Every structure is written in structure tokens, then in C-alpha cells.
Amino acid sequence: MTDDSLEKNLSETNKKNLPLTGMQKLMFGMICWGVHTMSQVRSFETNGFDRKYLEAKKAIRIGMTVYTILITIFVILAILFKKN
Secondary structure: OOOHHHHHOOOHHHHHHOOOOHHHHHHHHHOOOOHHHHHHHHHHHHOOOHHHHHHHHHHHHHHHHHHHHHHHHHHHHHHHOOOO
16 A cells, blocks of 8 residues: 555654555545455554554544444335335
8 A cells, every 4th residue: 555665764753744645544444344454554553654553543443434324324224115
């Protein structure tokens, strides 16, 4: 998801404040489950990208919330419009 050579050359203070790109936020929100997503978030934490780590976790929580709401609405509509 990110350019590793660029991230390795950043100083520690720049690493801590580097934000996620819009595409990364979208992808963490849309694909908010799975091993790859969680390993990417953990790599941000391990490599010292504090802001990226926090923003990625927030995007995952938002994505899970959206999916939960959509599934709940779908189930409620399916129950209401069930034909006997």
C-alpha cells in the first residue's frame, strides 16, 4: 500500500506525523477485515508511523460500523418484505 523506500528514509519526527493517503483510508474502510489489513496496521505501529496507525484503526472501525449498519438494514427489510 505504501512505498517502502520512501518510508525508510523519513526521519522519526516525520514518521510520527505522516498521515494516510485518501486511497489508503478508503481501502482500510472497504476491506476492514482480514490478515493483510491487520498486518499492514501492525506494520505501521512497528515502524513508528503513529498517525498512520491511528488513522488506519479509525478507518477500520468506521468500515465495520458501516457494514454492520448495512447488514442490519438489509435483514430488517428482508423480514418486513418477506412474502408468505
